Structures are given as C-alpha cells and as structure tokens.
Amino acid sequence: MNAERVAIATDTKGWLHPGEGETLRRWALNSTGLLLELGTYCGKSTVWIGDAAEQTGRTLVTIDWHHGSPEMDPGQACHDPDMLDRDGVHDTVPHLRRTLRRAGLEDTVVPIIGKSLQVGEWWSTPVGFAFIDASHGADVIDDYRWISDNMPTGVLCFHDSEIPPIAKAIDRAKADGFEWRETCQSLTVLSR
Numbered sequence: 001m002n003a004e005r006v007a008i009a010t011d012t013k014g015w016l017h018p019g020e021g022e023t024l025r026r027w028a029l030n031s032t033g034l035l036l037e038l039g040t041y042c043g044k045s046t047v048w049i050g051d052a053a054e055q056t057g058r059t060l061v062t063i064d065w066h067h068g069s070p071e072m073d074p075g076q077a078c079h080d081p082d083m084l085d086r087d088g089v090h091d092t093v094p095h096l097r098r099t100l101r102r103a104g105l106e107d108t109v110v111p112i113i114g115k116s117l118q119v120g121e122w123w124s125t126p127v128g129f130a131f132i133d134a135s136h137g138a139d140v141i142d143d144y145r146w147i148s149d150n151m152p153t154g155v156l157c158f159h160d161s162e163i164p165p166i167a168k169a170i171d172r173a174k175a176d177g178f179e180w181r182e183t184c185q186s187l188t189v190l191s192r
Contacts, residue, residue, distance in 0.1 A: 001025060001051045008103045013080065013095065014044030016133075016159070020187040021048035024157060027181075027189055028052035028060075031155045033128020038116045038143055039135075039159075040064035042092050043099035049131060050105040060105075063112045063119050066092045067126060069136065075101075102104060119144030126150045133159035136166065144169045153192055161188040 001008075001022075009021055028035055029052040040046055040062045046144040052145060066088050076134060083173055085091040100106045108158070112119055116134050123146060130147045132140065160166055170188055174180065178190035 001047065004052055005047055005103055008099065009044055009047040012047065013042045013082075014098050016044045016048075016132045017185045019139040020159070020185050021045060021149060023182065023184040023187055024188065025052045026046045027157065028129050031129035033154060034125055035060040036127045036130045036147065037062040037133070038064070038131065038147075039055060039133035040066070040096055040111065041093035043103075044122055044132060045159075046096070046109055046134065047099060047103045047105065049129075050109045051102075054105065054108045060109045061112060061160050062096075062109055063114065063116050064092070064096075064134065065110075065115045065125065066090075066096070066113055069134075076167070078089065116143050117146070123152065124152060128154040129160070130154065130155075131157045132169070136163050138165050140169045141172060144173060148173065148178075151192075156189075156190045156192075158188045160186050 007076055025048040028049050035049055035053050038061060039048060046062050050060045096111060100109055106127055127147060127150050132143055134143055156173060158166055158170055161170055173190055178192045180190050182189040
C-alpha cells in the first residue's frame with residue numbers, strides 16, 4: 001500500500017493496529033471472490049482491505065449500522081464525543097465517507113448501512129474473504145453463521161479474538177472446517 005494510504009489509515013479513528021491492517025491486506029490480496037467487512041466504524045480497516053480490492057480489480061462490501069455499540073456509549077471505554085451528530089446520536093457515516101474520499105476508494109468500496117444480521121437475512125452472494133469486527137457480544141456467532149453459509153472456501157478473519165464471544169465464534173469456525181492460519185495482535189486469520 002502506498003505511503004499516502006498508510007497515512008490515511010493510520011490517521012483514521014479506530015482500533016486496528018497497522019500490523020493487523022497489513023495482515024488483512026495481504027490475505028485479501030491472496031484471496032479470490034468478493035471481499036466483505038462487518039464493522040466499518042470510520043474506515044480504518046476498510047482502507048487496508050479496500051487497497052487490496054483495488055489492486056485485484058474486485059469490490060469490497062462493508063456493512064455497519066454506524067450507530068456504534070454499547071462500548072461506545074457515553075461513559076464507556078470507547079466513547080468518542082466526536083462521533084456524535086448534532087442531535088447527540090452516534091453516527092460514523094460522515095467519517096467513513098471522508099475516509100473513502102481521502103483514500104480514493106469510493107469506486108472500490110460499497111458501504112451498506114444496516115445491521116449485519118438484517119443484511120445477512122437476504123445475503124446470497126458468495127464471499128471469498130470476510131473480516132468480522134462488528135458485534136463483540138453473543139450475536140457474533142450469528143454474523144459468523146451467515147457468512148459461513150456463503151463461504152464454501154475462503155479467508156475468514158476475526159478482530160478482538162481474545163473477547164470470549166468472539167473466541168467462541170472462532171472455535172465454531174474451526175469445528176466447521178476453517179483452519180487457523182495466522183494471529184497478529186488481536187486478529188485471527190482462518191481459511192477453508
């Protein structure tokens with residue numbers, strides 16, 4: 001990835017370590033088929049995966065409802081008042097759009113604004129690469145299930161893999177035939 005995009009990814013708000021970003025990019029480059037991201041926030045990981053999509057002439061679909069999660073509520077560890085709109089509602093869509101524009105990825109990345117489980121109800125497109133970084137609660141297993149149903153083969157990545165519900169989803173993926181490939185910081189990479 002060129003230095004300008006690395007700087008944009010580094011400058012974008014979020015919790016992805018640069019080494020994790022480079023790991024995502026590398027695995028996305030070496031995958032085939034549609035690239036999918038669950039949990040966009042302001043687009044930090046989207047830049048890394050989007051760069052791989054652009055380099056390989058593919059599309060990255062990124063899904064997020066953009067109203068945050070419980071750990072982003074006021075008084076919680078990940079709360080950022082800059083993410084509140086004029087009405088005091090958590091809204092990261094403008095931040096994502098700015099990131100995509102700055103990185104020159106508006107023609108490569110297709111944002112879907114919605115809850116991943118709602119999108120999963122109608123999703124039927126095969127996925128070759130998926131990055132799961134949306135729910136950190138028990139419903140992460142449901143995110144995994146709908147992606148797995150649409151991924152007969154491919155690369156599956158989980159962020160924050162030390163969090164118990166996510167670790168449980170990783171164990172389920174292994175039981176379903178995904179094999180561990182790599183761990184970088186809190187990123188776990190599997191494939192089948």
